[in-house]
Amino acid sequence: MNPIRNVLLSAPMALLAACGGSSVGSNTPQAFHDAAPSYAALSMDQAGATDTSSPAALEIAPAALTASPAATAPSGLLLSGSGCHPHLFLRTREVVDRVNRHVYKVLRHVEAIIARNPTATTGSSEVWDHVNADGVEVRFTVTVLDVAKYGWMLELKAPAATTWDTVLSGDIDRTGATGPHQGKGSLDIDFAKLHQAYPAERADQGTLHVDFDTQAASRLLSVKAVGVAWDVRDDGLGMDAATLAALEAPRSGSYVYFREPGVGGSLKIQDQMVFACPANPTLALADVKLASRWYRTTAGDVHGRSDTVMTGGQLAAPVAKVVGVTCHDGSAETSLEAESFWLMKAEQADGTTVSGESSAHLGADPASVCDAAFGAVPTLTDATSDFAWDPSLKFDDQVPFPFPNMK
Structure with missing residues (x-):
């Protein structure tokens, strides 16, 4: 996450905190403030997501997701004749950044x-x-729906418009909440409506539905994207x-x-991504399932x-799928983790290996660097x-x- 954005996002939070403690189940001004949606509470605060290396750029430049050719590797194991690295840890960072940025737009x-x-x-x-x-008029309404339950509606109206566009709607049940913006509920975002008010907005179609359960000791977000024209970040790559x-x-995708915090976490992803390996000159979108998990060891x-x-994507017979794994480690939850062992291979439908390579095969990190707590490592x-x-997943x-030690 960009440090500048963290500062910008913390400002309204600080203002609210100055107003006093949380008030659950009432219609006081503080209760309405505490019940309002917050980016800090509704974003994926994945460990090590500090945006110092612009992981979002990895999707923009799929060529960056390949390693340099490995001359020492037998050609029969190479994918498309060049070294390929799945960079799955960075893929998860790209997804986190992309989804978070689009939630923040609203x-x-x-x-x-x-x-x-x-x-x-x-x-x-209120x-x-x-x-x-x-010149865009913004109207935001928080309504008491029941004891400790509130509804939201964000409406925008372009300068020349005569009607409002509902860009965000949702609700939150703050039963048992101990702090501002905690609770369980859902929200919906309509990017076409956002585009009505802001025609220059590149995310001009599609919807996000977010189910959330944000508490003091945990954060659960389930996001479903339908037909979203994602605003891809260039970061100067041209x-x-x-x-x-x-x-x-x-x-479309689901996450x-x-x-x-202090224990670990996980991220399930079903998405469409561009992979450079195997060769993908047409930049075809492939269907991807990805599971990332991490935990804090006793050593910290x-x-x-x-x-x-x-x-799908650029795959052609006899290749039916590409399997990948990446292991990663960090010094602490807030540090950017380093990738170690990796493997990427093409398989037939029955699991027979067509081609592939791994860091161990290329003389780098062996499979033993992967924590055994996550199970067996593909070969x-x-x-x-x-x-x-x-x-059934x-x-x-x-x-x-x-994930290990999950409560």
């Missing part, structure tokens, strides 16, 4: 307006209404038109994120592993130790993928 309007005084207050609701410097079109074409460092299976010889993708069910 929640920034909420956080900006509730830093002001409400313009209307009744016994059951309304904030303000015309921004750009994308050509074909790459931009491939990555900003409407895509389940869970973290217990963080061990993690990410597994994936890729289908290049056969599918015996491949990650077991349970057919879902990616939009609000059920986190288990």
Whole structure:
């Protein structure tokens, strides 16, 4: 996460904290503030996600996801004749950054307006209404729905418009909450409506549905994206038109994120991504399932592993899927972890290896560097130790993928 953004996002939070403690189940001004959605509470605070190396750029430049050719590797094991590295740990960072940025596109309007005084207050609701410097009118309403339960609605109106567009709606049940913005609920974001108010907005279609359960000791987010034209971040790499079109074409995906600070966490991903290996000159989108999990050891460092299976995209017979794994470690939860052992192989439908390579095979990190707590590590010889993708595993069910020491 960009440090500058952290400062910007903390400002309205600090203002709210100065107003006093949390008040659950009431219609006081503080209770309405505490019940409002917050980016800090509704983003994936994945360990080590400090945005110092711009992991989002990895999706933009798929060529960056390949290692340099390994001349020492037998050619029969190479994918498309060049060294390939799945970089799954960085893939998860790209997804976290991308989804977080799109949630922030809308929640920034909420956080900006509730830093002001409400313009209307009744016994059951508070309304904030303000015309921004750009001429867009913003209206945000928090309504008491039941004991400790509140509803939200964010509306925008372009300068020349005569009607409002509902960009965000949702609700939160704050039963048992011990701090601001804690609770369980859901929210919906409509990017087409956001585009109505801001025509320059590149994320101009699609929706996000977020189910959340944010408490003092844990954070669970289940995000479903439907037909989102993701605003891909360039970071100065200079994308050509074909790459931009491939990555900003409407895509759908599902993500389940869970973290217990000081313990560990996991992220389930079902998405469409561009992979450079095997060769992908047309930048075809592949279907991806990815499970990443990490935990804090008794020594205080963080061990993690990410597994994936890729289908479709540029794959052609006899290759039916590509299997990948990356192990990663960090000195602490807040540090950016380093990738160690990795493996990437193409398989037939029955699991027979077609081609592949790994860090161990290339004389670098051996499979033994992977923490045994995550189970067996795939091999290049056969599918015996491949990650077991349970057919019943879902990616939009609000059920986190288990990780060591999970409570």
